[in-house]
Amino acid sequence: MSFDDASALVLERADFDALPAALTARGYTIIGPTVRDGAIVYDEIHASADLPVGVTDEQDGGHYRLRRRDDQALFGYAVGPQSWKQFQLPSEVKLWEAQVDQRGGLTEVVEAPRKAPRLAFLGARACELHAMGILDRVLLGGAHPDPADRARRADTFVIAVQCGQAGGTCFCVSMGTGPTAEQGFDLALTEIVDGGDHYFVLEVGSDKGADLASALPLTAAGEPQLRASRAAHANAAAQMGRELDTDGIKELLYRNYEHPRWDEVAERCLTCGNCTMVCPTCFCTTVEDVTDLAGERVERHQRWDSCFTVDYSGLHGGAVRRSARSRYRQWMTHKLATWLDQFGSSGCVGCGRCITWCPVAIDITEEVAAIRASDGAAASDEPLPRTRATGERREQA
Ligand code: SF4
Numbered sequence: 443m444s445f446d447d448a449s450a451l452v453l454e455r456a457d458f459d460a461l462p463a464a465l466t467a468r469g470y471t472i473i474g475p476t477v478r479d480g481a482i483v484y485d486e487i488h489a490s491a492d493l494p495v496g497v498t499d500e501q502d503g504g505h506y507r508l509r510r511r512d513d514q515a516l517f518g519y520a521v522g523p524q525s526w527k528q529f530q531l532p533s534e535v536k537l538w539e540a541q542v543d544q545r546g547g548l549t550e551v552v553e554a555p556r557k558a559p560r561l562a563f564l565g566a567r568a569c570e571l572h573a574m575g576i577l578d579r580v581l582l583g584g585a586h587p588d589p590a591d592r593a594r595r596a597d598t599f600v601i602a603v604q605c606g607q608a609g610g611t612c613f614c615v616s617m618g619t620g621p622t623a624e625q626g627f628d629l630a631l632t633e634i635v636d637g638g639d640h641y642f643v644l645e646v647g648s649d650k651g652a653d654l655a656s657a658l659p660l661t662a663a664g665e666p667q668l669r670a671s672r673a674a675h676a677n678a679a680a681q682m683g684r685e686l687d688t689d690g691i692k693e694l695l696y697r698n699y700e701h702p703r704w705d706e707v708a709e710r711c712l713t714c715g716n717c718t719m720v721c722p723t724c725f726c727t728t729v730e731d732v733t734d735l736a737g738e739r740v741e742r743h744q745r746w747d748s749c750f751t752v753d754y755s756g757l758h759g760g761a762v763r764r765s766a767r768s769r770y771r772q773w774m775t776h777k778l779a780t781w782l783d784q785f786g787s788s789g790c791v792g793c794g795r796c797i798t799w800c801p802v803a804i805d806i807t808e809e810v811a812a813i814r815a816s817d818g819a820a821a822s823d824e825p826l827p828r829t830r831a832t833g834e835r836r837e838q839a
């Protein structure tokens with residue numbers, strides 16, 4: 443279902459709680475933004491009082507603080523450290539458990555249940571909708587998608603919130619992923635706080651959304667509300683804290699595998715993996731087997747991993763990517779170049795999380811700009827590290 447100005451509706455702030463009530467009545471567990479431990483995180487919410495009312499965030503490289511707003515906006519902030527990835531691909535999942543018999547064999551192997559709760563995501567931003575789509579392609583687009591991954595996405599209800607302001611590390615305009623959501627939602631809200639007026643311009647994006655909207659006390663949007671909505675979208679677009687020139691970026695990175703900038707960034711990178719944990723599209727996982735103390739019971743778990751760990755590129759004879767240089771280069775080149783070949787889109791949606799949550803403020807936009815500024819710069823004369831296995835093999839990108 444498409445929408446346009448003629449079909450836009452208005453939900454007054456005073457009536458907002460009809461929305462979570464209607465979702466709950468339809469059996470959804472609502473996940474939305476809420477304040478915890480000094481950050482805006484995504485967790486179960488029940489009503490507007492659970493949202494970050496009157497709170498905004500301040501973001502820059504390695505910097506995140508919550509501040510009080512001078513109004514009572516419900517969605518007056520950019521994205522926080524978490525993304526919806528944690529619901530598409532939970533950070534830890536038990537895959538199966540089994541008994542160990544006396545000869546070490548497995549008996550009574552029981553797979554973990556595939557059932558997933560019926561979730562409604564309230565407050566997804568445009569860049570996050572793109573990230574969900576990317577992750578869906580990665581997890582579900584192959585020949586043999588995991589039924590558990592499919593079950594988690596089977597019946598989600600998505601309520602987008604259009605950004606009315608941008609964060610200090612946002613660059614979705616550069617990536618063509620925002621700030622205005624145009625698809626991938628069931629309902630979309632634009633929040634307007636203007637003097638004594640506080641309302642939401644609501645757009646319907648699917649039949650499911652239309653059904654839910656029919657349960658809400660809505661009025662038709664008039665020209666003043668539509669004008670305010672358009673102004674909010676334009677305001678966010680004009681406020682981007684960062685920009686990234688994507689022109690020919692794949693070729694740029696492919697021809698600069700040996701650029702000296704990789705050595706510079708490696709001197710600062712702690713290889714902590716924060717950037718991969720907060721990124722809404724990073725999907726690396728590993729599996730771990732754990733036993734009880736008696737060795738009679740075993741469980742296999744899948745959990746998030748990161749290409750910044752040495753072990754992640756471990757093969758017989760040692761790790762392929764042993765230096766910070768090779769691991770940062772692998773991560774950034776995958777996000778912005780090889781992802782395009784692999785999945786048909788960039789792996790970056792310009793949410794800025796990797797910049798905000800990098801403890802040493804490494805900035806992906808700055809790194810690309812530095813390589814572009816000295817495109818084709820000579821490789822370092824420093825010899826490449828030797829591997830333990832052969833003493834000769836070069837590290838791979
Ligand atoms: S770029 Fe920053 S967040 Fe990522 S691994 Fe390096 S230090 Fe950690």
Ligand code: SF4
Nearest residue numbers: 721790791793794796
């Ligand atoms: S690479 Fe950084 S800016 Fe891009 S989607 Fe991931 S966290 Fe967001």
